[in-house]
Amino acid sequence: MRNEKIYIREKRMEQRRLANKLAKELKRPVEDMCLKNNKPLPILQPLQGTLKEKDTKRWSQLDGKATADVLMVLEFLHTFKDAILIDESVIPTFEQLQRSLLNDPEHTGSLVQLTMALLHQCLCDPGVPAPGPWLHCMTGMKVTDVDVSKGNYSEILRLFIWARKGFKCETSKILDTVPFLALKAEQKAEILAYLVNELVCSRPVCAEIEKHLENLATLRRDKWIVEGKIRQARIEHANDGSDTSTNSPMKQRLKIKVGNTEKDDDERDSVKGDNDSVYGTESKPTCRSDTAIQRKMKELTKV
Known part of the structure; x- marks a missing residue:
């Protein structure tokens, strides 16, 4: 019994040591030079902010803030197009939106459709506060x-x-006398960015964000469960590999027990034979079947 307790304690210590070793290996950061499939980084081309007009030889371009507004609008549309119910055909490409802001007659229609779609969604939610002169x-x-x-x-x-800001800002004052298409490219990009910022706080967009956060939390929980199962499988595999060795303490203990039981059976048979000879009775030969031996081995292994 003492040897068994010592063996069980050593086995638990070995399992704990292997678990700590695996945890350290999983938490160890991997350097870029140690990656197996290390691929070269792609060469990204800069955004083409300059466009040449067809009729004249002048170059028109958007400034940095207008380009940033255009990128933000396109990113929002591609991310939440299903939440705000905007058809994908209404969403222009970066070049089309850029040309439309620069008053290209071939692409101004896409800008008008996009502005109307965003304005319609803004009127639905967040809406216009009432009452007021607006x-x-x-x-x-x-x-x-x-x-x-x-x-x-x-x-x-x-x-x-005017309603959302609560006062007549510079943009609303300009729109009193100047239509939207007649504004400067930077002003039109700023208005589109303002509509997008208003839609970010709308209920459909917030519901879409919460849904994605819940899905992300579910995926993280599933990842932790799978990682735990993989870690447990590795530990069990390592323990099984250590027990299969011929000099393992488990096999030695089983051999000792089997040898002791065989000796006890032989002594019991010899004593019975002596008693039979004394009383004049014949002893029947005892034969153990293979099934009995297997049953005995199973009982020993369970212990």
């Missing part, structure tokens, strides 16, 4: 009841910006 159009109808079209979207856009 609640009614020049026709006397409420802003939320008017259908956004190509003829009135500049006026509705002016009222929406």
